[in-house]
Amino acid sequence: MWKFSVRRTLIMIPQIFLLSILIFVLAQLMPGDALSGTVDPNVDPERLDEIREQMGWNDPWHEQYARWMGGVLQGDLGQSFRFKMPVTELIGQRIVNSFWLSVATLILTYLIAIPLGITSGRYSDTFRDQLITGYTYVGFATPLFIFALVMLWIFGFQLGWFPTSGSVEPGVEPGTFNYFMSKVYHLLLPALSMALITTYGTIQYLRNEIIDTKQKDFILTARAKGASESRVYNRHIFRNSLLPIAAFFGFEITNLIGGSIFIENIFGYPGMGQLLVESISLRDYTVLTAVTLIFGVASILGALLSDIILSIVDPRIRIK
Amino acid sequence: MENKAEEVKPIKSPSGFSIIWRELVRDKLALISLIFLILIMAFVYGVSLVLDQDEIVTVDLFSIYEPPGEEFILGTDYGGRDVFGQLIIGTRNSLSIAIIVTVLTGIIGVAYGLISGYFGGHIDNIMMRILDFFMILPFTMIVIAFVAIVPKYSITTFSLIMTGFLWMGIARLIRSKALQEKELDYIQASKTLGSSNFKIIFTQLLPNVSSLIIVTMTLNLAANIGLESGLSFLGFGFPESTPSLGTLLSYARNPQTLEFRWWIWVPASIMILLLMLSINNVGQALKRATDARQRRG
Amino acid sequence: MSYLEVKDLKVHFPIKGGVFGRTVAHIKAVDGVNLSIEKGKTYGLVGESGSGKTTTGRAIIGLNNITAGQVIFDGEDITNIRRAKSDARKDVQMIFQDPYSSLNPKKRVMDIISEPLRNFENLSRKEERIRVQELLELVGLSPESILKYPHEFSGGQRQRIGIARAIALKPKLIIADEPVSALDVSVQAQVLNFMKEIQKELDLTYLFISHDLGVIKHMCDEIGIMYKGRYVEEGTAEDIFTNPQHIYTKRLVAAIPDIDPNKREEKRKFREEVKKEYDQSFNDYFDEEGLAYKLQPVSDTHQVALPERG
Numbered sequence: 055m056w057k058f059s060v061r062r063t064l065i066m067i068p069q070i071f072l073l074s075i076l077i078f079v080l081a082q083l084m085p086g087d088a089l090s091g092t093v094d095p096n097v098d099p100e101r102l103d104e105i106r107e108q109m110g111w112n113d114p115w116h117e118q119y120a121r122w123m124g125g126v127l128q129g130d131l132g133q134s135f136r137f138k139m140p141v142t143e144l145i146g147q148r149i150v151n152s153f154w155l156s157v158a159t160l161i162l163t164y165l166i167a168i169p170l171g172i173t174s175g176r177y178s179d180t181f182r183d184q185l186i187t188g189y190t191y192v193g194f195a196t197p198l199f200i201f202a203l204v205m206l207w208i209f210g211f212q213l214g215w216f217p218t219s220g221s222v223e224p225g226v227e228p229g230t231f232n233y234f235m236s237k238v239y240h241l242l243l244p245a246l247s248m249a250l251i252t253t254y255g256t257i258q259y260l261r262n263e264i265i266d267t268k269q270k271d272f273i274l275t276a277r278a279k280g281a282s283e284s285r286v287y288n289r290h291i292f293r294n295s296l297l298p299i300a301a302f303f304g305f306e307i308t309n310l311i312g313g314s315i316f317i318e319n320i321f322g323y324p325g326m327g328q329l330l331v332e333s334i335s336l337r338d339y340t341v342l343t344a345v346t347l348i349f350g351v352a353s354i355l356g357a358l359l360s361d362i363i364l365s366i367v368d369p370r371i372r373i374k
Numbered sequence: 375m376e377n378k379a380e381e382v383k384p385i386k387s388p389s390g391f392s393i394i395w396r397e398l399v400r401d402k403l404a405l406i407s408l409i410f411l412i413l414i415m416a417f418v419y420g421v422s423l424v425l426d427q428d429e430i431v432t433v434d435l436f437s438i439y440e441p442p443g444e445e446f447i448l449g450t451d452y453g454g455r456d457v458f459g460q461l462i463i464g465t466r467n468s469l470s471i472a473i474i475v476t477v478l479t480g481i482i483g484v485a486y487g488l489i490s491g492y493f494g495g496h497i498d499n500i501m502m503r504i505l506d507f508f509m510i511l512p513f514t515m516i517v518i519a520f521v522a523i524v525p526k527y528s529i530t531t532f533s534l535i536m537t538g539f540l541w542m543g544i545a546r547l548i549r550s551k552a553l554q555e556k557e558l559d560y561i562q563a564s565k566t567l568g569s570s571n572f573k574i575i576f577t578q579l580l581p582n583v584s585s586l587i588i589v590t591m592t593l594n595l596a597a598n599i600g601l602e603s604g605l606s607f608l609g610f611g612f613p614e615s616t617p618s619l620g621t622l623l624s625y626a627r628n629p630q631t632l633e634f635r636w637w638i639w640v641p642a643s644i645m646i647l648l649l650m651l652s653i654n655n656v657g658q659a660l661k662r663a664t665d666a667r668q669r670r671g
Numbered sequence: 672m673s674y675l676e677v678k679d680l681k682v683h684f685p686i687k688g689g690v691f692g693r694t695v696a697h698i699k700a701v702d703g704v705n706l707s708i709e710k711g712k713t714y715g716l717v718g719e720s721g722s723g724k725t726t727t728g729r730a731i732i733g734l735n736n737i738t739a740g741q742v743i744f745d746g747e748d749i750t751n752i753r754r755a756k757s758d759a760r761k762d763v764q765m766i767f768q769d770p771y772s773s774l775n776p777k778k779r780v781m782d783i784i785s786e787p788l789r790n791f792e793n794l795s796r797k798e799e800r801i802r803v804q805e806l807l808e809l810v811g812l813s814p815e816s817i818l819k820y821p822h823e824f825s826g827g828q829r830q831r832i833g834i835a836r837a838i839a840l841k842p843k844l845i846i847a848d849e850p851v852s853a854l855d856v857s858v859q860a861q862v863l864n865f866m867k868e869i870q871k872e873l874d875l876t877y878l879f880i881s882h883d884l885g886v887i888k889h890m891c892d893e894i895g896i897m898y899k900g901r902y903v904e905e906g907t908a909e910d911i912f913t914n915p916q917h918i919y920t921k922r923l924v925a926a927i928p929d930i931d932p933n934k935r936e937e938k939r940k941f942r943e944e945v946k947k948e949y950d951q952s953f954n955d956y957f958d959e960e961g962l963a964y965k966l967q968p969v970s971d972t973h974q975v976a977l978p979e980r981g
Contacts, residue, residue: 065503065506068503069506069507069510072507073507073511077519080519080523083523083525084522084523191654192651194654195596195647195650195651195654196647196650197600197601197603197604197646197650198604199603199604199607199608199623200623200643200646200647203623203626203632203639203643204643206632207632207633207636211629211632211633212633218629219629308510308511308512309512311512311514311515312512312513312515315512315514315515315518315608316514316604316607316608319608319627320627330515330518331518331608331609334518334522334610335609339523342519342522345515346515346516346519349512349515350510350511350512350515350516353510353512354510357506357510386818387779387818387819387820387823558772558773559767559768559772559773560772560773560774560775560776562729562734562767563765563767563773563774563833563836564775564786565733565734565753566732566733566734566763566764566765567764567786567787567790567836568760568761568787568790568791569786569790573790578775578778581775581778582775582776582777584777
């Protein structure tokens with residue numbers, strides 16, 4: 055087990071390195087630099103060149119890369135030249151918001167997927183199963199952003215059941231119970247919209263897994279020994295099928311990031327996904343770079359986590 | 375008797391594709407979807423020959439936000455542009471780019487997967503590590519970042535960027551199938567018969583993964599329509615002068631439009647859903663057809 | 672001068688392990704095999720699964736990498752046959768064990784049989800078609816079936832297609848890897864006799880690989896017996912079947928079923944005796960690792976793996 059974990063972690067190092075190179079190249083390709091947007095146009099261009107020289111922007115790329123990497127490792131993601139504050143500070147609150155949105159989405163996804171997947175697998179080829187399979191089929195074919203728009207339109211605007219933007223009611227005192235409830239209230243519709251669409255994969259996985267398991271010899275033996283049907287399912291089948299699901303959440307991070315970009319923009323939810331799109335329209339490239347880096351690292355770590363957990367839970371999946 | 379061989383009339387068996395086609399046509403839902411798709415495509419591509427794209431995207435300040443009526447079947451948007459015309463051109467553009475991206479990712483993915491799977495060993499190992507890296511990156515994020523910084527942004531660069539981060543799925547599927555196939559004796563036989571690796575990959579291996587390619591590419595086509603419209607929705611797809619279905623939906627990012635002017639974004643949503651569902655139906659039917667063929671052995 | 676000569680052939684597969692997947696050990700699938708075949712003869716390679724007989728055949732034709740040793744065919748070194756530019760690649764062909772997986776299911780018979788022709792000979796479409804039809808007739812199949820798919824044929828017919836493909840280039844040596852073991856017993860004899868016929872007709876040399884001594888007896892002039900990658904005994908068919916020297920060979924020969932029901936009891940007793948002897952004297956015939964010793968000549972044609980005397 056540890057051998058696999060060590061090897062899998064070693065694979066991650068070049069991945070992170072590749073990601074940093076990719077983002078660094080992106081940052082280099084970006085039009086202009088931090089000076090072009092900030093300074094007074096009346097400043098002498100020669101003075102600008104001097105500053106550029108001082109800042110080391112004319113150094114060879116590997117030196118610049120090393121300096122940038124060094125900064126990142128110390129938690130310095132640069133200066134946002136729109137908001138005139140360190141990117142780390144700007145990101146702080148956003149990352150917390152995105153984190154809770156992801157947690158809520160994951161919880162809802164599993165709350166929906168597990169009962170539906172189990173029902174669908176246990177009563178396969180019944181009417182119930184067909185309904186659930188139909189739902190996964192439509193879920194698979196519906197783009198998240200369209201579904202989210204429709205949800206917002208119906209429940210946010212037409213019915214007015216949920217707030218249509220923000221992460222909390224303005225003016226509510228932080229730290230109070232009301233503040234907490236308001237946060238949850240704002241999270242609910244975005245998280246539900248994402249969960250309802252992205253859940254199809256988990257449902258299908260569970261269904262196939264259970265249909266597979268229920269024809270295995272050890273289940274037939276358990277039945278032949280006279281174990282009741284519910285005992286067979288609770289003790290034997292679910293345990294086998296649910297563990298891998300729990301491990302998949304690391305892989306879900308990549309999907310959650312992709313989804314959050316849409317969801318946060320549609321629901322006006324101030325998280326990282328919204329910041330990403332904002333930073334581009336504001337041409338705030340340090341922020342763009344930072345957000346991309348954080349998202350990328352999160353995905354890589356998520357995949358690492360899932361791979362290691364899976365190798366413990368299900369040795370079949372262990373790659374060499 | 376010398377020319378006997380010439381006189382013999384060979385008995386021709388139906389090819390694999392004609393069998394799949396027969397199965398597909400037998401599937402009612404898939405057949406309806408297919409007919410729908412053909413009609414939509416014929417209509418959209420046909421009408422857009424007549425329609426003048428420039429005229430449709432020209433701002434007309436006297437007819438802003440007209441609800442559907444006699445003059446404009448589906449009303450107008452904030453620039454007074456005809457939504458129906460934009461819907462047709464948008465569908466055409468969305469379909470075209472989805473097809474281009476599907477074909478490009480198909481070519482790259484199939485070649486990558488076949489080579490990785492066929493050679494195996496170290497080559498496979500390295501190629502799969504690279505693939506894993508691309509797979510882990512969140513697609514929307516990385517495409518947005520690229521779209522934002524590409525200097526000369528055009529439809530070509532857009533499709534290339536999409537392709538650059540979408541070839542991995544099919545590559546992985548093809549690779550695992552190729553890994554299985556290459557162990558079979560017909561591949562070994564080809565080696566002993568003097569065929570080069572290149573020839574074996576593309577004339578022996580390729581036909582045996584063809585049904586997988588067709589199924590995957592069909593399903594990818596549906597997914598790519600969704601991805602393109604999603605990116606255009608966020609403002610990182612087609613420029614506004616070249617409307618896509620996603621461009622129409624992006625007007626709904628304005629809460630006023632979302633709440634009060636359904637005619638601008640609802641038709642495009644329905645079009646995307648119908649396209650994706652019907653292409654998926656065809657894809658799933660193809661999948662079943664090819665499976666059934668395997669069962670019959 | 673022998674037609675095909677294999678000198679001290681070794682095929683080792685690495686075993687990977689550890690965190691970095693380094694090679695930690697080797698499986699010695701073929702470990703020092705020597706054999707030589709006369710032109711027009713059939714040489715049988717016998718052994719249980721895992722004995723290295725198939726790997727030997729595949730190494731000769733270049734499907735497995737040769738770790739060490741030499742393969743000489745018709746006076747020419749073909750150790751790296753896949754890289755060789757010479758006619759050797761045309762002259763050495765193979766018949767595969769499984770007639771189901773050895774024919775590409777997506778190709779028509781025409782394309783399957785003409786694959787070698789397209790690689791080596793410049794024929795027009797028409798010439799190619801005539802050749803394929805001739806080959807089909809030669810192997811006893813209807814020339815009308817050139818546009819059929821492999822799955823429309825029975826196992827025996829498919830193996831005939833495989834043979835037609837192998838002889839399309841008029842090869843001189845054919846490596847037949849268990850060519851009948853996937854077929855029904857009733858069909859086996861047909862295919863074997865047919866192989867004998869074309870051997871005479873086309874002056875073929877066979878390296879015949881099988882686990883079935885009955886089949887080998889029917890086909891082969893000379894026989895080599897392999898165990899765990901090494902030879903235990905080699906000799907003419909007569910040497911092996913009437914005068915087996917190695918205890919392993921004795922057991923194999925004793926295990927051949929006899930059709931005469933009257934001798935059944937006698938046979939059973941004999942088998943038990945041999946088994947007893949095998950268990951008792953195993954250590955005399957194999958070294959500490961359970962591998963065979965070096966071959967020692969018993970007669971001009973007959974060699975046995977025995978510990979060196981003294």
